[in-house]
Amino acid sequence: MTAAPAVEAIELVKQFGTNRAVDDVSFVVPAGSVLGLLGPNGAGKTTLVRMLTTLSVPTSGTGRVAGFDIVRQPTDVRRNMGLTGQAATVDEILTGRENLALIGALYGLSKKYVREATERLLSRFDLLDAADRMAKTYSGGMRRRLDLAVSLLAAPPILFLDEPTTGLDPHSRSGLWQVLRELVDEGTTLVLTTQYLEEADQLADEIIVVDKGKVIAAGTPTQLKDQAGQASVVVTLTHADDLDEAAALMRAHSPEVHVERGSRRLTAQAGGLADMTRIAAVFEASGIELDDLGLARPSLDDVFLHLTGRRAEPTADPDQTTEGVTP
């Protein structure tokens, strides 16, 4: 991507007493792209976002947002960005519509613009029906959506999202992902912190893995997964009787073939899609019936384990990493 940077972190450090919460972090986010900051609790993600959004002054280093220096030009930075934090900042005793009107007034936006934008945002976030109810009657997902609508009122070109879907049910989470994808399609730059590997995988063009204040890896989701180990071809047979013949066929293409008799599954190391296609052709010619054939890449959870020696989250679903094709 060649677009000018929307966000830059330049050797950012934040020290709390003896705790170096952010330790020399640098990165560049091209305009119109999505950066995922991935890391466990306490890794320093929120502190990084607080510095970049001018809520906290760096101990050393600096950054730029929309070309403005976060230390020397905080007002210009704020004009060009929106922030949705971990705790929803909506006013509980105001209705959804009133929350938007209040923020519009605080930003000094014209009444006409706020009226139009309010209807558009309430509709986009599926809040029109609840627009005239007090926010305290909203569910967690609705509050997050209202919070996001409020952050978007001034149409900032750059949006920081600190764990935007933490605590949401899977349905609300995927709804929010959809909205975020639409924003990116319209040109918004997103910097998103998350503990959810799938979220980073789904949304981010580039991921930075942070642990104990330091960047321990960076790359596209695919590059990170490639670092964690090789892909494998996974074949599930229709008939258990064919297992031995199928294993012999696969061994001609891959030295190490793992056989799971109970699930009629064979796994072989593979360099990538070309190996999978070759093995698919061999089975096609053999007449052995298959239930499934696919390429399994290491998951981001495997990446995390590989890098840090521990799992990022306890509930990662390994099935989500199989890119299957059913012959």
Ligand SMILES: Nc1ncnc2c1ncn2[C@@H]1O[C@H](COP(=O)(O)OP(=O)(O)OP(=O)(O)O)[C@@H](O)[C@H]1O
């Ligand atoms: N205001 C503060 N004063 C002292 N220490 C702080 C402060 N804010 C954060 N820390 C410490 O800095 C470290 C990084 O915290 P931070 O909240 O940035 O992590 P995080 O990756 O965002 O985690 P989480 O997902 O829990 O928000 C932690 O050790 C935390 O205790």
